[in-house]
Amino acid sequence: QxxxxxxxxxxxxxxxxxxxxxxxxxxxxxxxxxxxxxxxxxxxIVWRNVIAFILLHAMTIYGLYISIAGYVQIKTLLFMLAVGSCSALGITVGAHRLWAHRCYNARLPMRILLTLFQTLAFQNHIYEWVRDHRVHHKFTDTDADPHNSSRGFFFSHMGWLMVRKHPDVTTKGRTVDMKDLEADPVVMWQKKYYLWLVPIVTFLMPSLIPYWSWNERFWYSFFTVGVTRYMLSLHATWLVNSAAHIWGTKPYDKNITPTENPTVALLAFGEGWHNYHHAFPWDYKAAELGNYRMNFSTAFIDVCARLGLAYNLKTANASMVKKRSLRTGDSSSGDRGHHRHP
Ligand code: ST9
Ligand code: ZN
Ligand code: ZN
Incomplete structure (x- = not known):
């Protein structure tokens, strides 16, 4: 058949x-x-998702209009930026570097905060996010990769969220070990209550706080801090899977699709140094340099480490990185300025 x-x-x-x-x-x-x-x-095609994304984009255009045309208070716009930043950290510092890659360990209060932030981002619960992401790293650009970039920009950007998964994702995905997440009560609590948490944490609270605190109109804050903030952060995240698998240099491994993409790094809180990240996925900086150039997530982890909330930070040393670059890199400069390899 x-x-x-x-x-x-x-x-x-x-x-x-x-x-x-x-x-x-x-x-x-x-x-x-x-x-x-x-x-x-x-x-x-999963029409429920297609329709949801069309509606969300229409609401985002309205949200941008009321922001730019001056209907919304400045305080609300600043709050939108703050909520967007927290949700971004929930993804980068939480779902990605802590739970998916175990780049460092975090004490309970930090895990609770990151779970709250990750819920704000509404990108599936941590367990599902991590399972898809581990499968992406293990089977990059094959049919088992949920957002296989060999299927084009649109598929890897957002198309994959609007169609049934390729059966290889499920069958090969079963080989990925998720026991560490099953052992984390915070992650499993969020998984259990996710359908209740999302409407409250992602949309209701961000809409109510401006309404309660500085008398913003409820629907104005819903369309800006709720929906527009959500959609902008989704696109920033999705660019890592699309743009940073297509455009950019490959100083660490020229044989894979992920690239070093400074624009994506800027928009995605330091997650655009994607060639490095696929070469050293366990590095908590997700980039080569120790500085915070376009990598706010690394700065956040360092502050948490100072406070004793994060520990056991893993990072690749300079000679390891250099060896790898010489062996498999394309001899471009990566995120370390404009010096070229010999
Ligand atoms: C979203 C996620 O946007 C974005 C993730 C991006 C990741 C980027 C990574 C880059 C690095 C860091 C970036 C930082 C960025 C910072 C930003 C700053 C601003 N393994 O899924 P189902 C099995 S979400 C093993 O229903 P369908 C499993 O048994 C947006 N098994 O498949 C499962 O059952 P269960 C909002 C797997 O029916 C069963 O299959 N959310 C795996 O084909 C069925 O799974 C949405 O839009 C696996 N990987 O449906 C929702 N996967 O779960 C979208 C599946 O019970 N999702 N199985 O164990 C859906 O509606 C559906 O998943 C579907 C596929 C329609 C897409
Ligand atoms: Zn990738
Ligand atoms: Zn990763």
Whole structure:
């Protein structure tokens, strides 16, 4: 049978064999028999997500309009920046460098704060975010990579969130060990209550605080601090998977797609030094240099380490990095200024 995206074979229950199904799934799904057939990458669109993203973008245009045209108070715009920064740290310092890569250890108060920040970002709960991200590193640019960049800019940017996953993501994804997250009560608590936490933490609280504190109109803060802030931070995050897998230099490993992309680094709180990151994923700086050039996340971890909240910070030493660059790099400069390798 040809997999057309509509005509698909299911087991008796119409499900992936042995895979628990979320109740809200829009279309029935299941792997076709011939996993290696060329038609296998056919797109099975999840219209619920497509419609949600269209609506969110429309609301973002309105949110930008009321911000730029001066309807919203300056205090609200500053608050939007603060909330956006906290949610970014929840992703970079929390989901990414702490939970996905274990670049350092964090004490309980820091893990609770980062979980709150990560919930603000509404990018799936930490467990799911980390599972997809570990699978991305393990199977980069294959069909098992959830946002496989060989399928083009749009797919790796946001298209992957609007179609059913390639069956390889699930089957090969099962080989990724998640026991460390299962052992973290904060992560499992967030997973359990995520559907309750998201509306309250991501949208309601950011809308109510300006309304309560400086009399901003509730809907103005909803459209700016809630929706617009959310969508801008989603695009900044998604650029790591799209732009920083397409454009930029490869000083550490020229044989992989991830690149050093300063624009993305700036927008994504230091996560655009992506060639380095794929070469040394366990480095808490996610970049070569010890300075904070376009890497606010590293500064935040260093402050937490000073306060005793973060410890056991892992980082690659200069000679290791140099060896790797000489062996596999493209002899460009990376994030270390304009010096070239010999
Ligand atoms: C979002 C996430 O935007 C963005 C992540 C970006 C990551 C970037 C990384 C870059 C580095 C750091 C960046 C820092 C940036 C800083 C920013 C600063 C401003 N392994 O998913 P399901 C199995 S989210 C193993 O439903 P479908 C599993 O059994 C945006 N197994 O598949 C699962 O069941 P369960 C908001 C896996 O039906 C079952 O399959 N959220 C794996 O194909 C079904 O899974 C959305 O838009 C795996 N990796 O649906 C929601 N994956 O979970 C989007 C799956 O019970 N999500 N399995 O164990 C969805 O609606 C759906 O997932 C879908 C696919 C439609 C996309
Ligand atoms: Zn990547
Ligand atoms: Zn990573």
């Amino acid at each position: 040809i997999w057309s995206g509509v005509q698909v074979e299911y087991d008796e229950n119409g499900k992936h064999a042995g895979v628990p199904q979320p109740a809200a799934s829009v279309a029935p799904r299941g792997p076709p028999k011939h996993k290696t057939s060329p038609g296998y990458r056919k797109y099975q």
